[in-house]
Amino acid sequence: MSEEITMKKIDQFANHAVRPTASETHIEAKNFSLFYGDFEAVRKVSLEIPKRMVTAMIGPSGCGKSTLLRSINRMNDLIPSTHASGEMIFDGHNIYDRNIDVVTLRARVGMVFQKPNVFPKTIFDNVAYGPRLQGVKNKQELSDLVETSLRQAAIWNEVKDRLNENALGMSGGQQQRLCIARALAIKPEILLMDEPTSALDPKATAKIEDLIGELRENYTIVIVTHNMQQAARVSDLTAFMYEGVLVEFGKTKRLFTNPENQQTENYITGRFG
Numbered sequence: 191m192s193e194e195i196t197m198k199k200i201d202q203f204a205n206h207a208v209r210p211t212a213s214e215t216h217i218e219a220k221n222f223s224l225f226y227g228d229f230e231a232v233r234k235v236s237l238e239i240p241k242r243m244v245t246a247m248i249g250p251s252g253c254g255k256s257t258l259l260r261s262i263n264r265m266n267d268l269i270p271s272t273h274a275s276g277e278m279i280f281d282g283h284n285i286y287d288r289n290i291d292v293v294t295l296r297a298r299v300g301m302v303f304q305k306p307n308v309f310p311k312t313i314f315d316n317v318a319y320g321p322r323l324q325g326v327k328n329k330q331e332l333s334d335l336v337e338t339s340l341r342q343a344a345i346w347n348e349v350k351d352r353l354n355e356n357a358l359g360m361s362g363g364q365q366q367r368l369c370i371a372r373a374l375a376i377k378p379e380i381l382l383m384d385e386p387t388s389a390l391d392p393k394a395t396a397k398i399e400d401l402i403g404e405l406r407e408n409y410t411i412v413i414v415t416h417n418m419q420q421a422a423r424v425s426d427l428t429a430f431m432y433e434g435v436l437v438e439f440g441k442t443k444r445l446f447t448n449p450e451n452q453q454t455e456n457y458i459t460g461r462f463g
């Protein structure tokens with residue numbers, strides 16, 4: 191299906207929090223809730239995240255953006271006392287089904303965090319880490335993978351002569367692109383990014399934003415951001431959350447210029463949050 195038709199569909203359903211039909215849905219939340227103990231941090235969210243587009247999640251602090259993002263690759267499993275209800279459909283299966291292999295899921299749905307979390311290893315070993323765990327041993331294959339991933343993350347030229355240096359010696363912006371390269375090296379289909387530029391200066395931020403624009407050709411990207419200008423710049427679709435609820439979801443341009451919901455309008459015009 192051409193992008194034009196997909197976007198038309200998005201327009202058509204942009205007035206609703208749930209976009210009921212999309213032929214290229216990559217992940218679909220259906221009545222999905224995530225609890226910390228008894229507390230329902232994400233409340234019965236239904237949304238369809240389209241393939242090879244950038245979906246931004248915005249909303250005030252504590253509204254459940256990170257929780258929902260982490261629900262997409264079951265990162266919340268690492269936090270004790272969490273449980274989910276409803277469904278998160280990926281590739282025809284609810285990823286919360288018992289027989290789902292979480293390791294495989296996380297390889298297909300990669301993640302980049304707020305603070306660059308490079309390992310205290312060489313630049314090369316950081317990127318080769320995932321593929322090695324996946325069993326890639328061949329030296330040439332590994333170095334090809336490392337180069338491709340670093341190129342994709344737009345950092346190859348800066349590091350190609352220092353692959354054996356410790357990654358901790360890189361700048362924050364470089365470290366974050368290295369983390370993106372490390373995520374890409376395991377060949378994910380979906381990339382989750384939780385405020386990936388909040389620890390970076392404007393120049394490094396611009397680089398990451400450009401990179402997101404390039405990656406969207408080949409990956410489905412979901413990005414949490416506090417920065418509404420950033421959401422407007424990088425995303426195709428925006429989801430506005432408030433107190434765990436998905437309040438509004440639609441085409442970014444429309445949502446920022448003509449929000450349907452009063453709470454969305456209040457938030458984007460800076461009346462709260």
Ligand SMILES: Nc1ncnc2c1ncn2[C@@H]1O[C@H](COP(=O)(O)OP(=O)(O)OP(=O)(O)O)[C@@H](O)[C@H]1O
Nearest residue numbers: 226231249250251252253254255256257258269416
């Ligand atoms: N590990 C946890 N244990 C218990 N409650 C949690 C945990 N993590 C988050 N919460 C609660 O869940 C709710 C949603 O938190 P979440 O981190 O998803 O919000 P957020 O929208 O990402 O906020 P921020 O913009 O500040 O990052 C909040 O009320 C928070 O206090």
Ligand SMILES: [Mg+2]
Nearest residue numbers: 255256257414
């Ligand atoms: Mg968060």
